Amino acid sequence: MNSSTDSLDALGRRPPPPGLRLGPLLWMRIRLFNTWYNSLLTLGALWIVYVTVTGLFRWGIWDAVFGVTPEPCEGIAGACWSVIGDFWRVFLAGRYPMEERWRVLAAYSLIIFMLTASFWPRFRQWRWYLLVWVADACVVFVLVRGGWFGLPVVGTRFWGGLMITLGLSSVGLAVGIPIGILLALGRTSSRIPVIKTLCVGFIELVRSVPFIMLLIMSSIMLPMFFPIAWDMDHLLRAQIATIMSAAANSAEITRGGLAGVGVGQFEAAKAIGLNYWRMMGIVVLPQALRYMIPVYVSMFIIFLKDTSLVVVVGLFDLLGVARLASQNPKWIGKDIEAFMFVAIIYFIMCYAVSQHSRRLEAKYRVRVH
Amino acid sequence: MSEKTQIKPSPAPGTGAMIELRSVSKWFGNFQVLVDVSLSIARQEVIVICGPSGSGKSTLIRTINRLEEHQDGQIFVDGEELTNDVNQEERIRTEVGIVFQNFNLFPHKTARENIMLGPIWVRKTPREQAQNEADELLNRVGIPEQADKFPGELSGGQQQRVAIARALAMRPKVMLFDEPTSALDPEMIKEVLDVMRELAHHGMTMIVVSHEMGFAREVADRIVFMDSGEIVEEGTPEKFFSNPREERTKQFLSQILQH
Secondary structure, three states, X not given: OOOOOXXXXXXXXXXXXXXXXXXXXXXXXXXXXXXXXXXXXXXXXXXXXXXXXXXXXXXXXXXXXXXXXXXXXXXXXXXXXXXXXXXXXXXXXOOOOHHHHHHHHHHHHHHHHHHHHOOOHHHHOHHHHHHHHHHHHHHHHHHXXXXXXXXXXXXXXXXXXXXXXXXXXXXXXXXXXXXXXXXXXXXXXXXXXXXXXXXXHHHHHHHHOOHHHHHHHHHHHHHHHOOOOOOOOHHHHHHHHHXXXXXXXXXXXXXXXXXXXXXXXXXXXXXXXXXXXXXXXXHHHHHHHHHHHHHHHHHHHHXXXXXXXXHHHOOOEHHHHHHHXXXXXXXXXXXXXXXXXXXXXXXXXXXXXXXXXXXXXXXXXXXXX | OOOOXXXXXXXXXXXXXXXXXXXXXXXXXXXXXXXXXXXXXXXXXXXXXXXXXXXXXXXXXXXXXXOOOOOEEEEEEOOEEOOOOHHHHHHHHHHEEEEOOOOOOOOOOOHHHHHHHHHHHOOOOOHHHHHHHHHHHHHHOOOHHHOOOOXXXXXXXXXXXXXXXXXXXXXXXXXXXXXXXXXXXXXXXXXXXXXXXXXXXXXXXXXXXXXOHXXXXXXXXXXXXXXXXXXXXXXXXXXXXXXXXXXXXXXXXXXXXXX
């Protein structure tokens, strides 16, 4: 029986064998209900999903109240989202003075604009990219803080909410990661014992201390290193702690990534006469970094959530504002709504970041072989 | 430095031997991998080093561009003695090119960019010129159309030819080849050997570690046989293959020429 030429299509290709394309019913039968215990588990899981989703829907949307005053919320079974309606400005801008709120809005718009513009192909050259982001960061800082161009100063005491969460984590990572890479290089390659010891010492010290301790220690101890008269900005103290943590963790991540680059790459780079920094910067680190993308993204997500600890040093990030809102006499008992709102914001941010990471991984073909 | 080493003045660069090794020894921990090796390679000479695995052949040529450091003896590259000086290391490496067994191309750069990297960053060649030279070299090794491909998209033979072009881009005085065809399929060995043959005919000083006896017989000026870290025998191909003196050489040749 010569079926080799019969089943070819117009382009001369053979269609896939039957049975490989599953309809949904067949898929369910094979995957979900193939054995009695799998069927039980499926039904159990479906029941849990049903109860959870309908419960959440009923509480959060169907029976909920959306307003700005606490009165309509008396004795309802659902959520009282009015706490958000009342406090949303504080969530976004803290205790920023009313008249200057437009500056925060402008800063947020700039950031969103930059994020969307990042996907524009023109920005692919990394020098451009870096320049524009640094310029953007400066403009945002000037806008929010004031003191130049006729803008009145708004001290960090008035900042709060999402501003602090985003600011602490992004600046902490933006400054901490390059420092971390340098530390990793100093730890692995330095022929000078002093540099090696300092790097190892710093990395191990910072990593062995819980982040919350780092925050507390930097809040209390940092002012001691500087002249008594300078009351170091509280936000700055927390920022230094985040930078240190980012640097130490990033150093270890980088060291792991470096170990994954084959020794042949180092040899080939040396063999054409590249010096140490060029070898690292042009040949080794680009290869190492592409494997570290998933790890760095995890670090960013963890960082974003860790900044919520600054509430113990008196700063009001997103979580701090949620606690503030729920402890306000008007809104006693409305904790769940406030925290759920914050949870949703965190989820949106983290999900966006991990989606971006998937795109990056696909682009650089980072795969488990 | 051991007592045996004569303190001979090194010849001025441009004259004398291109590479000279005097009583070079190297240890990996307690294991001596190079035992008192002395070898002199003249300009435009093509040397093939052969021997059983573990004999120290690869280590030997890697000491010449200081990918390995020797503990005893002296090595001279064009009259200049190799020392621990980092600047000298980098400079010598621009004059000594090397081609590795597993190519070691930079996977995140295209073939052309691989070749351009050295001239741009080390010799400070302007980008345009480096690009033209890279294209010329790709043409010379026979794969001009692969310029924009990444190493992962090339076959083994093509990758090795790009590696040779990359080493040539630095205009070295000497080319070292560390078993360049050992990782290649038989069909691709010929294309790489052709490139090496052409290089030899154009007068490049070459030190090749290889098992390709056909290539050795045809192109080499001298064949060196190493075993257990020492040079056992060396001679012209005619003498080497037809009339080996040492027992170990005869044994090795009988094994390798069998198939």
